[in-house]
Amino acid sequence: xxxxxxxxxxxxxxxxxxxxxxxxxxxxxxxxxxxxxxxxxxxxxxxxxxxxxxxxxxxxxxxxxxxx
Numbered sequence: 001x002x003x004x005x006x007x008x009x010x011x012x013x014x015x016x017x018x019x020x021x022x023x024x025x026x027x028x029x030x031x032x033x034x035x036x037x038x039x040x041x042x043x044x045x046x047x048x049x050x051x052x053x054x055x056x057x058x059x060x061x062x063x064x065x066x067x068x
Contacts, residue, residue, distance in 0.1 A: 007033045 011025035011033070042062060045051035054061050 002034055002037050004030070004034075 007030055008025040011029050012023045015021075015023040015025075042051065042053070045062075046053050049065060052063050052065050054063075
């Protein structure tokens, strides 16, 4: 599960540690982190056999693997 509050907190903490002002998390930074986490979750789902994937013309597709 993606925790947006944790992502914002992490981005702000990183900026404070590097003395970057202002410290607020930009939407683009939040989106980048969310996409990283989504890709990580998708890869884990494929790796453990819960999801399958395929290449489409313009992207990638994912499907649930049904265990019967």
